[in-house]
């Protein structure tokens with residue numbers, strides 16, 4: 001039987017809030033860094049608006065390197081950098097830099113792929129009208145790709161939820177931290193079950209909201 | 221208005237050079253509708269897209285209003301493209317924008333009109349293409365023909381002098397095609413717009429074009445007034461293209477396949493004539509004054525664009541001397557004759 005009497009609901013509420021903050025703030029910075037990076041990856045690739053093979057290769061290489069480092073390793077490797085950046089590597093704040101570093105290249109690749117799906121003919125029509133490249137990118141390419149970009153953001157948000165939970169291993173705060181401290185180290189299975197249940201609910205909510213947004217902006 | 225000189229284009233495919241255009245010379249006059257036909261892969265799109273440098277030629281020159289555009293820098297290229305409209309087989313509309321916003325888009329990006337002036341211009345264009353009630357819809361909510369109308373309105377937004385059409389009706393059914401062709405003809409006449417189009421539908425050339433060029437293997441193999449080229453195709457590619465959707469002409473161009481040889485006794489001739497003579501009893505007069513008897517084996521009286529024409533396949537029976545005299549009379553009345561056997 002699961003005994004719920006010994007559970008500190010206050011702790012769980014706080015941990016949930018922390019998870020949401022970690023995910024939200026990390027998502028904000030991930031989009032801030034990953035979106036321009038993804039756009040740059042796309043437009044500098046072969047046959048695109050601002051083809052720059054050398055630049056593309058460098059960006060692509062960096063993105064691949066960051067993506068091939070397992071997140072757990074990245075968490076540890078990033079500790080000194082995080083300390084320099086925000087003074088601590090612990091708690092909610094401490095988890096954010098490694099989260100952003102881990103998901104930005106991931107999101108950039110998703111953005112690149114979404115942009116690749118935009119009909120070439122549409123971009124070509126804009127070029128044939130004598131429209132400047134930056135206006136094509138911001139006025140045509142990105143709006144055309146909006147549903148895909150929202151879907152990519154949803155996927156990234158969900159990835160962030162699970163990464164944020166993992167950062168509990170190095171004392172990152174949030175639901176993951178709670179699960180490890182009580183559920184794993186003190187054998188309180190109930191806490192483990194509840195955190196997992198909450199994570200499932202969070203992921204479902206994000207996916208639902210994301211799907212609704214994508215649908216709203218699809219002009220199909 | 222357009223002069224193409226020695227235009228060549230080679231693509232590098234897996235380290236090998238593939239020639240798409242090979243020494244194309246062409247002249248297109250202001251206000252005319254010029255068609256380009258050719259088999260798939262002949263180089264039609266490459267040629268058309270060289271006119272606004274969507275495709276960079278490898279050699280040769282493209283002069284528009286006397287200026288060689290191949291040397292234009294980015295600034296001048298943008299300005300040039302703003303004076304050239306283009307429509308596409310698959311419409312290429314912005315799906316995330318409404319019909320009105322699609323038409324407004326080039327104005328917003330390239331003109332210095334105020335918002336109010338742009339709104340007025342968009343309304344004017346919507347009325348021109350007959351889509352005023354659909355201003356707020358998204359492209360996905362329109363039929364193919366309506367999408368192409370939006371494409372046309374968008375292409376005309378910045379008042380171009382030249383319109384390029386890349387298979388503009390190929391994705392449409394015959395009836396919708398006709399309505400789009402009527403619209404293009406109307407625009408050509410009202411705005412004095414020069415139109416260059418490529419198509420694989422001969423009917424488009426017959427209804428719309430003043431002149432036509434046939435391209436094969438990256439070279440122009442035949443060109444001239446549509447009636448001349450279509451009634452007297454010389455190059456094998458032209459002959460097969462003209463015949464493809466027109467069994468009557470096909471049979472006339474090659475009657476040996478169409479008629480049982482053993483039933484024919486006299487001379488087989490094909491007569492063609494264009495213009496007012498189509499409505500005059502010239503043939504009747506000539507034959508009445510001659511001892512030659514004739515049988516009509518096949519015939520057509522129709523028009524290419526506004527030009528009436530007729531073509532008849534006749535079997536003539538009579539002495540060689542009489543037949544020669546009939547031929548002389550036909551010549552005198554500008555009826556073209558061609559002895560087939």
Ligand SMILES: Nc1ncnc2c1ncn2[C@@H]1O[C@H](COP(=O)(O)OP(=O)(O)OP(=O)(O)O)[C@@H](O)[C@H]1O
Pocket residue numbers: 231232233238239240258259260261262263264265266267420
């Ligand atoms: N980007 C490209 N790279 C390599 N080869 C190309 C490219 N574009 C066209 N070609 C080649 O150039 C030739 C002419 O192509 P083009 O598209 O002009 O033909 P087309 O007459 O328009 O044919 P279709 O009727 O099928 O559209 C073809 O052999 C084609 O394979």
Ligand SMILES: [Mg+2]
Pocket residue numbers: 264265266
């Ligand atoms: Mg083509």
